[in-house]
Amino acid sequence: xxxxxxxxxxxxxxxxAGCATQRAPSPRDPLEPMNRAVFEFNDAxxxxxxxxxxxxxxxxxxxxxxxxxxxxxxxxxxxxxxxxQLLQGKIELALSxxxxxxxxxxxxxxxxxxxxxxxxxxxxNEDFGQTLAVWGLGDGPYLVIPIWGPSTARDGVGLVADxxxxxxxxxxxxxxxxxxxxxxxxxxxxxFVNIRAxxxxxxxxxxxAALDRYAFVRDAYFQRRRNLIYDxxxxxxxxxxxxxxxxxxxxxxxxxxxxxxxxxAGTETAPPAASGPQSDAAQVVDPKVPANYSAxxxxxxxxxxxxx
Amino acid sequence: MRRLLIPLAFLAALPxxxxxxxxxxxxxxxxxxxxxxxxxxxxxxxxxxxGNTRKTVALVEEKVLPHFNFTRMTAxxxxxxxxxxxxxxxxxxxxxxxxxxxxxxxxxLTAYRNQTIEFKPLRAPVDAxxxxxxxxxxxxxxxxxxxxxxxxxxxxxxVYDVAVGGVSLVTTYRDTFANEVRSGGVEGLIKSLxxxxxxxxxxxx
Numbered sequence: 001x002x003x004x005x006x007x008x009x010x011x012x013x014x015x016x017a018g019c020a021t022q023r024a025p026s027p028r029d030p031l032e033p034m035n036r037a038v039f040e041f042n043d044a045x046x047x048x049x050x051x052x053x054x055x056x057x058x059x060x061x062x063x064x065x066x067x068x069x070x071x072x073x074x075x076x077x078x079x080x081x082x083x084x085q086l087l088q089g090k091i092e093l094a095l096s097x098x099x100x101x102x103x104x105x106x107x108x109x110x111x112x113x114x115x116x117x118x119x120x121x122x123x124x125n126e127d128f129g130q131t132l133a134v135w136g137l138g139d140g141p142y143l144v145i146p147i148w149g150p151s152t153a154r155d156g157v158g159l160v161a162d163x164x165x166x167x168x169x170x171x172x173x174x175x176x177x178x179x180x181x182x183x184x185x186x187x188x189x190x191x192f193v194n195i196r197a198x199x200x201x202x203x204x205x206x207x208x209a210a211l212d213r214y215a216f217v218r219d220a221y222f223q224r225r226r227n228l229i230y231d232x233x234x235x236x237x238x239x240x241x242x243x244x245x246x247x248x249x250x251x252x253x254x255x256x257x258x259x260x261x262x263x264x265a266g267t268e269t270a271p272p273a274a275s276g277p278q279s280d281a282a283q284v285v286d287p288k289v290p291a292n293y294s295a296x297x298x299x300x301x302x303x304x305x306x307x308x
Numbered sequence: 309m310r311r312l313l314i315p316l317a318f319l320a321a322l323p324x325x326x327x328x329x330x331x332x333x334x335x336x337x338x339x340x341x342x343x344x345x346x347x348x349x350x351x352x353x354x355x356x357x358x359g360n361t362r363k364t365v366a367l368v369e370e371k372v373l374p375h376f377n378f379t380r381m382t383a384x385x386x387x388x389x390x391x392x393x394x395x396x397x398x399x400x401x402x403x404x405x406x407x408x409x410x411x412x413x414x415x416x417l418t419a420y421r422n423q424t425i426e427f428k429p430l431r432a433p434v435d436a437x438x439x440x441x442x443x444x445x446x447x448x449x450x451x452x453x454x455x456x457x458x459x460x461x462x463x464x465x466x467v468y469d470v471a472v473g474g475v476s477l478v479t480t481y482r483d484t485f486a487n488e489v490r491s492g493g494v495e496g497l498i499k500s501l502x503x504x505x506x507x508x509x510x511x512x513x
Binding site: 026232 | 484
């Protein structure tokens with residue numbers, strides 16, 4: 001990804017430019033001034049170039065064609081998803097995603113049709129950042145990557161591996177294409193437009209929803225990643241805020257009891273007056289979360305052992 | 309952005325709640341019925357599909373709004389600051405937050421494009437507080453979950469939070485709200501919400 005190199009240079013510039021604004025610091029976002037600057041830059045680039053291109057793409061091509069393009073690139077990502085399942089000790093899912101790739105590449109005509117989804121081989125979402133998390137690595141500070149968008153130190157490292165494993169860079173020799181580099185560039189450019197076009201609705205919603213888009217995206221990103229790392233079933237957050245702030249606290253509390261892994265903090269926060277400092281403390285305690293990740297990892301390796 | 313925002317796209321499937329039978333209905337049945345009802349209307353309404361916000365807002369207000377507890381949503385998003393607000397301020401906050409959320413929903417609805425929505429059986433025994441889980445499917449992306457946190461009230465089941473792909477609407481607003489209150493007090497937050505709503509209204513007309 002050539003733009004990553006340009007991006008690195010821009011990031012350096014952004015660090016210098018970003019020292020202007022000062023806001024209440026979030027413990028997960030110590031680099032906020034720099035991140036905000038990169039966010040503004042990304043936003044400007046998006047408004048000037050990427051969004052209009054994506055809108056044009058969407059206006060010109062019929063739904064069916066865009067779905068084919070979406071499926072095609074989605075299929076090219078499945079082998080790497082399978083590898084990550086394997087690295088996380090999820091043998092069955094690794095097999096399922098490998099089958100997905102084989103079935104869609106053949107019966108789905110090069111991945112243009114997602115026939116595997118109808119054969120109980122659903123699409124999954126994995127990347128190397130998630131694998132690192134399962135291995136026990138914490139989020140690290142929040143990081144807005146030029147052009148790409150929200151990430152963290154850990155996910156940024158993951159992204160490098162993901163970029164390396166991006167299949168359009170690996171057009172096999174036997175294809176013996178005359179203009180290999182041109183093919184690589186066209187494919188990745190088309191994919192980029194495809195990705196942005198798929199997000200048009202989401203970014204419109206974001207415009208409507210957010211008071212502060214930067215903070216909204218950041219806070220959503222952490223929740224989303226946590227959900228993905230735990231494959232959709234994260235343990236309850238070590239955060240008593242939700243329960244303590246609710247006017248109907250008793251009901252929430254009773255719901256909490258039924259959750260087997262409810263954090264002890266939830267019950268400790270009983271007097272509403274005490275919840276102020278507690279909830280702040282809960283955020284600081286966040287670095288503990290990786291302890292849970294390794295629990296997930298050991299659950300994974302237990303499954304590996306069972307498979308043997 | 310793609311990792312995060314794809315789930316946001318599925319806010320389109322949020323069409324919550326047609327106001328049919330109320331008290332007796334189980335929460336999962338309620339969400340399902342409302343969703344199907346709203347989707348049927350959208351599928352037939354060319355104006356909504358082409359992005360007529362005014363009409364969509366009307367649909368949301370009629371069908372979806374009655375099934376939300378906006379007071380609780382606002383209180384949850386405010387966290388500990390909720391108690392700092394006077395009753396008058398609380399009322400203003402709920403009003404402004406409701407306007408903001410309704411418009412966001414409406415934008416999401418106009419984005420709906422024939423995705424399949426599947427409902428999962430209720431996990432917990434039906435208590436006073438329950439999470440109704442559903443999943444939106446579209447080829448080329450992984451299924452995205454939409455979970456509705458609901459509570460039982462004398463007026464039937466009410467939604468007090470929605471999580472799309474694990475991203476809770478209420479939680480996502482919490483930091484922003486806390487920041488606004490820290491820098492401008494509760495009054496400052498009210499002003500920000502009003503400003504946002506005014507600006508969006510201008511744009512919509």
